[in-house]
Amino acid sequence: MPHKLYLQDVTLRDGMHPIQHQYSKQQIRDIAMALDKAGVDAIEVSHGDGLTGGSFNYGFGAHTDWDWLEGIAENLQHAKLTTLLIPGIGTIEDLKRARDLGVVSVRIATHSTEADISAQHIEAARNLGMDVSGFLMMAHMNDARGLAQQAKLMEDYGALCVYVTDSAGALLMDGVRDRIRAFKDVLKSETEIGIHCHHNLSFGVANTIVAMEEGANRLDASLAGMGAGAGNCPLEVLVAVLNKMGKKHNADLFPLMDLADDVIRPMQQRPVQVDRETLSLGYAGVYSSFLLHAERAAEKYGLDTRAILNELGKRKMVGGQEDMIIDVALDMARKGQK
Known part of the structure; x- marks a missing residue:
């Protein structure tokens, strides 16, 4: 039986990058509540580089992750509050602190050839009762077979879902198709597959749809594409395409369109676009x-x-x-x- 489509919004995590991690607490709260009301399935909140990513190297945030996360979970009616952790930046203690603040889902992110560093963090997340995914970044830097072997490691460590993460927006549609098929060949049928696309070659929506057609059910997107580089797959565009394809999901298109144009675009210090x-x-x-x-x-x-x-x-x-x-x-x- 195919997995139900699951739309994860990354406006409040990947979308940190174009505004140099300067969301206010009120902006985080207001946008999260509006996304929840619009029916997205999960809302990711953290520094752009994951929990405790605020640093000289990556850029300091306007607030700590704990400030951003505080008070969000108890006000969500539908969406899961989720976050991202990169081993070597975030720690298991950070994961526990996020769990105490109501985070119920986490993506453990590594480079596309370094899944082995995720074992302790995935295990810890499962022990905390969290929904945990593996997040294989820079997916274009490992071929389909090699990336699938890394996904299998994450599954073995306890990941319930593994993502093809096109951090550079460099994959063409065949590249996405081959990687999702390779995942299907090695992962258990109950393990979900996710797709996270950047729009640098203007393939954000197309690659997300290709991944879905090949069996991915967790689809990442952000309002107005708010994210690093040319941004992520734009959520409102993805939802419009899914509607035209007759695909079932929980999101409401018009409120997402309004959020994208009325709230997110005015925030962009540098336009999130292909240039x-x-x-x-x-x-x-x-x-x-x-x-x-x-x-x-x-x-x-x-x-x-x-x-x-x-x-x-x-x-x-x-x-x-x-x-x-x-x-x-x-x-x-x-x-x-x-």
Whole structure:
């Protein structure tokens, strides 16, 4: 029996990146309540880089994760309050603290070849009675078979769902299709499959639909695409497409459209859109949250952001190496590269 479609909103986690993690507590509360009323199944809240991601390397938030999470769960009528944790940034103690604040679901995120570092955190989440997913980031950097082997590890550790996470927005539709099929070949039928897409090559919605057609049921999206780089699969567009396809889900389209246009777009300090810089992320296969870091380095050292992003792609840099963007820019400046 196919799993029911499950729409997870990431406006309040991935959507932290374009505003440099500066949501106020009131904004978090108001948007979460509105998303809940509009019928999304899960609402993810944390710093853009997961629990306790606020740092010099990733950027300090306007508040702590605990401040953002406080008072949300008890006011949700439908949606699950969820969060994200990257081992090495967040700890098991952080996970316990989030659970105490009403978080019932968590994604444990690793690079696409490093599922083995998630074992303790997945086990701890299961022991806390949480719905836990594995989140394999930068999925384009591992082939379909290799990524499926990593997904199997996460399943063995206790993950109830595993995500193909296109953090760079670099996958084409065949790339998504092959990875979901590979997951289906190795995972148990009861293990759910998720898809998380970025829009850097304008495939956010298309890749999400392809994944769904191949068997993914947990679909990530955000209001107005609010997220790193050119943003995530835009939630209101995805819901409109699902409606036209006759797919059953719990979300209400018009309120989501209103939230996207009336609340989220006015917040965007840098428009979340496909432009020459965000397109370069997908083209070079670079982690979407590198965008603002690369733009600042380009301005400081008189370089073209696209050139920096292309160099980061050549060096196969991954999430967690944000501090090295300055080193790359300095190296390029010394060599007279523009």
